[in-house]
Amino acid sequence: MSLDDQIKQLSQLILKNKNAIVFTGAGISTESGIPDYRSPGSGAWEKYDSSIVSIPGFLRDPSQYYEYALEMYPIRAGAKPNVAHLFLAKLEKVGLIEGVITQNVDGLHLMAGNTNVHELHGSIRQASCLQCGQIYMMDDIISRVREGENPPICKYFQGEECNGLIKPTAVFFGEGLPTVPWASSVDKSKETSLMIVIGSSLQVSPANSLPDVALNTGSDLAIIDLLDTPFDSRASVKIEDRAVLVCERLGHLLGL
Numbered sequence: 001m002s003l004d005d006q007i008k009q010l011s012q013l014i015l016k017n018k019n020a021i022v023f024t025g026a027g028i029s030t031e032s033g034i035p036d037y038r039s040p041g042s043g044a045w046e047k048y049d050s051s052i053v054s055i056p057g058f059l060r061d062p063s064q065y066y067e068y069a070l071e072m073y074p075i076r077a078g079a080k081p082n083v084a085h086l087f088l089a090k091l092e093k094v095g096l097i098e099g100v101i102t103q104n105v106d107g108l109h110l111m112a113g114n115t116n117v118h119e120l121h122g123s124i125r126q127a128s129c130l131q132c133g134q135i136y137m138m139d140d141i142i143s144r145v146r147e148g149e150n151p152p153i154c155k156y157f158q159g160e161e162c163n164g165l166i167k168p169t170a171v172f173f174g175e176g177l178p179t180v181p182w183a184s185s186v187d188k189s190k191e192t193s194l195m196i197v198i199g200s201s202l203q204v205s206p207a208n209s210l211p212d213v214a215l216n217t218g219s220d221l222a223i224i225d226l227l228d229t230p231f232d233s234r235a236s237v238k239i240e241d242r243a244v245l246v247c248e249r250l251g252h253l254l255g256l
């Protein structure tokens with residue numbers, strides 16, 4: 001089947017179902033310039049030990065993590081949503097998709113304008129106190145570190161000052177997935193009649209079990225990814241091309 005036909009088929013599935021759940025991975029953000037920080041060997045890890053984004057490493061020396069964050073956070077936080085993120089925001093606005101489940105921590109779906117976003121691995125744009133759970137904006141935390149408060153400590157006052165350690169909500173190595181977005185993602189995967197995977201080769205467990213949940217409750221599956229995935233043979237349509245290109249063409253077909 002030609003690329004045109006595949007894109008047409010996917011647009012018809014979207015129009016027919018009107019409640020699709022979109023599941024995204026790193027591939028949707030590469031054209032926003034987000035480096036793949038999880039893979040050692042990419043730039044940052046020549047300078048820093050990747051154990052600083054593991055829970056034991058962070059607890060051992062949080063100030064070292066924040067030194068790395070001072071350098072890397074402005075680059076990541078400066079990334080902007082691309083055509084694919086903006087397309088998904090329009091789809092949600094016109095009622096053609098139910099929401100987005102993402103493995104990404106870049107916060108770009110929310111920035112693009114999607115409101116129903118389940119961030120399975122947390123976000124680099126938010127931090128929380130490990131003691132009391134108080135949520136902070138990472139922009140504010142980085143400013144405090146830049147002014148010399150390293151590591152940043154929770155000032156939340158509940159009878160007495162908390163003084164807990166503040167950590168980005170982005171999931172670190174050795175840490176479980178946050179329970180709320182995970183539970184709601186499983187529910188959404190059960191309810192939907194169409195799951196569209198974009199930019200994930202579905203290798204990371206347990207997030208890659210969500211397409212299974214959807215398929216087992218009778219949902220159609222569509223996949224847009226450059227690589228083979230373990231779910232290709234069960235997908236109604238598999239499009240091997242760049243997320244940005246496919247979303248742009250889908251947008252034209254759907255008049256968005």
Ligand SMILES: [Zn+2]
Pocket residue numbers: 129130131132133134154155156162163164
């Ligand atoms: Zn606290």
